[in-house]
Amino acid sequence: MAEPLLQIRGLVIEATSYPPGEPPREVTLVHGVDLTLERGKVLGLIGESGAGKSTIGLSAMAYGRGGVRLTAGTIHLNGREIRLADAKALRSLRGREVTYVSQSAAASFNPARQIMEQVIETCLSHGLCGKAEAEARAVGLFRKLGLPNPETIGNRYPHQVSGGQLQRCMTAMALCPKPDLVIFDEPTTALDVTTQIDVLAAIKEAIRDTGVAALYITHDLAVVAQVADEIMVLRHGRMVELGETGQIIHAPREDYTRALVSVRSLEHQEKPPAPPVLQVQNLTARYRGTNFDVLKNVSLDLPVGQTLAVVGESGSGKSTLARAITGLLPPTQGRITFAGRQLSADLKGRTKDDLREIQMIYQMADTAMNPRQTVGTIIGRPLEFYFGLRGAERDRRVQELLDQIEMGKGFADRYPAELSGGQKQRVCIARALAAKPRLIICDEVTSALDPLVADGILKLLLALQAEAGVAYLFITHDLATVKAISDKIAVMFKGAVVRYGQKSDVLTPPFDDYTDLLLSSVPEMEQGWLEQVIAHRRMESAGN
Amino acid sequence: MHPILKLVVQRIALGLLLLLAVSAVIFLGVEALPGDTAQAILGQQATPEALANLREKMGLNQPPLTRYFQWLGGILTGDLGKALTNGADIATSIGQRLGNTLFLAGCAAVIAVPLAIILGLVAARYAGKWPDKVISGITLTTISLPEFVAAYFVIYIFTQAIPIFQPVAMVFPGMSFWAKLQAVALPVIVLVLVVLAHMMRMTRAAILNVMQSAYIETAELKGLSPMTVIWKHAFPNAIAPVVSVVMLNLAYLVVGVVVVEVVFGYNALGQYLVDHVTKRDLPVVQAVGLIFAAVYIFLNMAADIIGILANPRLRHPK
Numbered sequence: 084m085a086e087p088l089l090q091i092r093g094l095v096i097e098a099t100s101y102p103p104g105e106p107p108r109e110v111t112l113v114h115g116v117d118l119t120l121e122r123g124k125v126l127g128l129i130g131e132s133g134a135g136k137s138t139i140g141l142s143a144m145a146y147g148r149g150g151v152r153l154t155a156g157t158i159h160l161n162g163r164e165i166r167l168a169d170a171k172a173l174r175s176l177r178g179r180e181v182t183y184v185s186q187s188a189a190a191s192f193n194p195a196r197q198i199m200e201q202v203i204e205t206c207l208s209h210g211l212c213g214k215a216e217a218e219a220r221a222v223g224l225f226r227k228l229g230l231p232n233p234e235t236i237g238n239r240y241p242h243q244v245s246g247g248q249l250q251r252c253m254t255a256m257a258l259c260p261k262p263d264l265v266i267f268d269e270p271t272t273a274l275d276v277t278t279q280i281d282v283l284a285a286i287k288e289a290i291r292d293t294g295v296a297a298l299y300i301t302h303d304l305a306v307v308a309q310v311a312d313e314i315m316v317l318r319h320g321r322m323v324e325l326g327e328t329g330q331i332i333h334a335p336r337e338d339y340t341r342a343l344v345s346v347r348s349l350e351h352q353e354k355p356p357a358p359p360v361l362q363v364q365n366l367t368a369r370y371r372g373t374n375f376d377v378l379k380n381v382s383l384d385l386p387v388g389q390t391l392a393v394v395g396e397s398g399s400g401k402s403t404l405a406r407a408i409t410g411l412l413p414p415t416q417g418r419i420t421f422a423g424r425q426l427s428a429d430l431k432g433r434t435k436d437d438l439r440e441i442q443m444i445y446q447m448a449d450t451a452m453n454p455r456q457t458v459g460t461i462i463g464r465p466l467e468f469y470f471g472l473r474g475a476e477r478d479r480r481v482q483e484l485l486d487q488i489e490m491g492k493g494f495a496d497r498y499p500a501e502l503s504g505g506q507k508q509r510v511c512i513a514r515a516l517a518a519k520p521r522l523i524i525c526d527e528v529t530s531a532l533d534p535l536v537a538d539g540i541l542k543l544l545l546a547l548q549a550e551a552g553v554a555y556l557f558i559t560h561d562l563a564t565v566k567a568i569s570d571k572i573a574v575m576f577k578g579a580v581v582r583y584g585q586k587s588d589v590l591t592p593p594f595d596d597y598t599d600l601l602l603s604s605v606p607e608m609e610q611g612w613l614e615q616v617i618a619h620r621r622m623e624s625a626g627n
Numbered sequence: 628m629h630p631i632l633k634l635v636v637q638r639i640a641l642g643l644l645l646l647l648a649v650s651a652v653i654f655l656g657v658e659a660l661p662g663d664t665a666q667a668i669l670g671q672q673a674t675p676e677a678l679a680n681l682r683e684k685m686g687l688n689q690p691p692l693t694r695y696f697q698w699l700g701g702i703l704t705g706d707l708g709k710a711l712t713n714g715a716d717i718a719t720s721i722g723q724r725l726g727n728t729l730f731l732a733g734c735a736a737v738i739a740v741p742l743a744i745i746l747g748l749v750a751a752r753y754a755g756k757w758p759d760k761v762i763s764g765i766t767l768t769t770i771s772l773p774e775f776v777a778a779y780f781v782i783y784i785f786t787q788a789i790p791i792f793q794p795v796a797m798v799f800p801g802m803s804f805w806a807k808l809q810a811v812a813l814p815v816i817v818l819v820l821v822v823l824a825h826m827m828r829m830t831r832a833a834i835l836n837v838m839q840s841a842y843i844e845t846a847e848l849k850g851l852s853p854m855t856v857i858w859k860h861a862f863p864n865a866i867a868p869v870v871s872v873v874m875l876n877l878a879y880l881v882v883g884v885v886v887v888e889v890v891f892g893y894n895a896l897g898q899y900l901v902d903h904v905t906k907r908d909l910p911v912v913q914a915v916g917l918i919f920a921a922v923y924i925f926l927n928m929a930a931d932i933i934g935i936l937a938n939p940r941l942r943h944p945k
Contacts, residue, residue, distance in 0.1 A: 144848060146847070146848060148844070173850070174850040174851070174852060175850060176850065177847070177848050177849065177850035178848065178849035178850035178851070179850060182848070182849075183845070183848045185841065185844075185845065187841060190840065190841035190842065191841045191842050191844070191845045192842055192845070193842040193845075193846070193860050193863070193864070194842070194864065194939055194940070195863035195864050195937075195939050196859075196860075196863065196939075204849060204851070205849045205850070208849065208850070208851055208855070209850065239943075240939045240940075240943050242939065242940050242943075242945070243943060243945055
């Protein structure tokens with residue numbers, strides 16, 4: 084048999100960690116991983132954050148991101164050892180034999196230069212072909228990847244095209260030098276679900292047509308099941324399981340893999356209708372200095388102690404709705420009734436009780452907390468502000484709240500930087516609960532978390548709802564989350580509510596076009612699902 | 628109208644408005660000084676009658692607002708008034724010296740700006756390694772030396788140790804361009820040493836800041852050489868902060884180099900201003916002050932406009 088394209092043996096990757104207030108220490112990110120990739124095959128690397136999947140992926144280019152060191156083992160690419168190769172040898176293989184597609188194309192394209200220049204740069208700098216041929220290749224790839232105006236899109240600057248288009252441009256950039264191996268590092272994670280499916284299909288088709296091998300890195304098993312021949316499950320820098328895609332998703336051997344497969348299958352029993360705590364009537368809003376309504380005549384009811392999920396893509400107006408309800412963006416029309424009283428449109432007109440009874444939890448727990456305050460101070464602040472609690476009484480209440488979010492004693496003295504992502508979000512939940520609100524607006528609170536951690540947060544939120552009777556307005560783009568937590572659902576599209584009702588009604592056909600598109604775009608843990616959906620859509624559009 | 632044109636026009640309008648405000652401040656500042664021009668001409672022993680006569684003659688007994696507008700109108704028509712000390716036409720005196728000032732500043736800038744940027748790029752390329760340390764060490768040493776000390780060092784080296792230049796930088800009308808260049812060589816060397824560090828360190832810091840971006844990693848993973856990454860990917864995104872510091876240093880080269888002028892006996896605006904400050908020649912002080920302010924405002928406005936033009940989001944709207 085011919086030698087494999089990529090063969091990694093006993094790879095150990097280390098880094099220096101700088102924990103706050105402690106001396107720096109060495110940490111091992113990857114503990115002796117073996118990996119083999121044949122030409123033209125796609126290997127999925129899957130795991131949660133910290134599993135080392137990106138680190139391993141980049142090691143195929145002998146690249147250590149942010150001072151990471153490849154300390155032991157061998158990496159053979161095309162038969163050559165590259166871990167110890169010198170800078171010149173690495174430059175000659177990077178961009179020629181191996182290329183890289185990152186999660187955020189928006190950040191990975193140079194904002195100061197045209198897309199075409201960047202797409203063909205590798206071909207020119209490695210002397211692979213002339214400018215005219217490189218541009219012809221690029222246009223061909225733009226066309227293959229389904230980009231609009233393939234002839235001219237290269238003349239644009241990165242900020243002039245959409246996120247999904249830019250992600251495809253980055254794929255074109257990776258394929259342009261005709262490499263042997265492409266590393267796809269979460270290439271669709273940052274995209275809307277309806278965009279993700281197109282990009283995923285484009286990537287898959289491009290891999291198939293060019294015969295390139297790929298390492299496909301993601302945390303979403305359903306996504307990788309669509310493109311990979313084999314899947315390697317990673318956890319804490321070690322391999323958990325390696326197998327054919329079908330075996331991993333249908334007959335996982337390890338408990339951890341089973342947990343990953345069954346994650347997001349949480350189902351929440353819808354509660355019966357109840358009187359509303361929040362009523363939004365005919366809300367229309369626009370940002371200052373614009374003449375475009377971001378919210379168009381939105382009407383919603385949220386029953387006491389229940390969850391209303393607001394679903395939609397980026398730009399659909401979900402977060403603007405939250406800003407209008409909290410008073411940060413006074414609507415131009417419509418009214419908001421809360422607990423039987425009409426709320427002032429403007430934040431200045433609201434009473435302290437109005438403010439206390441509506442709390443918010445954000446997507447980025449990191450930036451929602453002051454990094455220089457301890458968890459105790461952060462949670463204690465609303466206790467002082469709304470209830471005037473001080474000293475021992477306050478500390479006792481902070482402890483109660485920490486118990487409620489299932490975090491132990493010692494946490495009150497810690498700083499946010501010492502917490503994991505899930506723990507940070509829990510602290511934000513405790514801070515919201517401290518005000519004893521009737522309504523908590525949750526804005527994409529699980530989107531930045533790993534699936535298993537996100538499940539834990541959803542379960543906690545449901546338990547707290549049962550305990551405290553608080554209602555949630557739950558903003559999300561993720562339909563699995565919606566199924567897991569909501570009693571009612573509102574689907575938003577371009578600022579308007581296109582479908583609204585009890586969860587069971589909203590999720591039962593017949594659907595309107597947009598809800599149908601949204602629901603059918605959610606990847607299913609099934610090989611061949613992508614082809615089916617794409618074929619189905621092509622048939623429908625041909626039928627029309 | 629293209630949005631970028633609108634922004635540029637706004638900047639220019641703002642610059643002119645600022646210049647007008649500065650002219651008012653200069654006028655008020657001189658006005659607030661005890662005594663006036665008539666007093667300065669006639670001295671402490673002047674009789675009240677003589678003072679009143681002179682004021683009448685010079686129009687000093689008119690209200691300040693009228694005099695301000697007369698002064699402003701004069702400037703716009705190129706009439707800066709006459710110097711008190713020798714009655715010379717200020718515009719003529721300034722004209723020649725301004726030429727000298729701009730010649731010296733221009734020569735220093737032509738060398739210092741590219742050199743500082745190249746050194747900054749090299750220092751960023753080898754950040755933390757010996758080339759970075761050598762560059763930082765040398766430029767920090769030269770910026771730490773007072774100008775006159777640097778000037779005497781340079782004079783010693785180039786007129787005593789290696790006698791290739793004249794210690795005095797005399798220029799006069801009718802000199803050939805080449806002769807002028809030779810004459811200003813020493814002050815130019817001193818000025819380059821003085822302004823190098825600031826621009827070089829800003830270039831280095833701006834580049835290193837950009838080097839944290841994801842698109843730099845993309846460029847590295849394309850297998851580009853480090854200098855290509857810095858020059859083609861980092862520098863285009865670091866232009867705005869570099870330009871603003873370059874412009875501040877250019878302004879310094881025009882308005883702040885009186886010490887160097889004195890050391891080398893170079894006849895330019897700085898010396899002219901200081902001479903007339905000591906003689907309380909207020910019309911000259913006013914006129915030179917306004918020119919210096921105009922230079923500052925113009926260069927900073929240019930920095931702003933270049934920053935705007937360097938931003939692809941503004942240059943190519945969606």
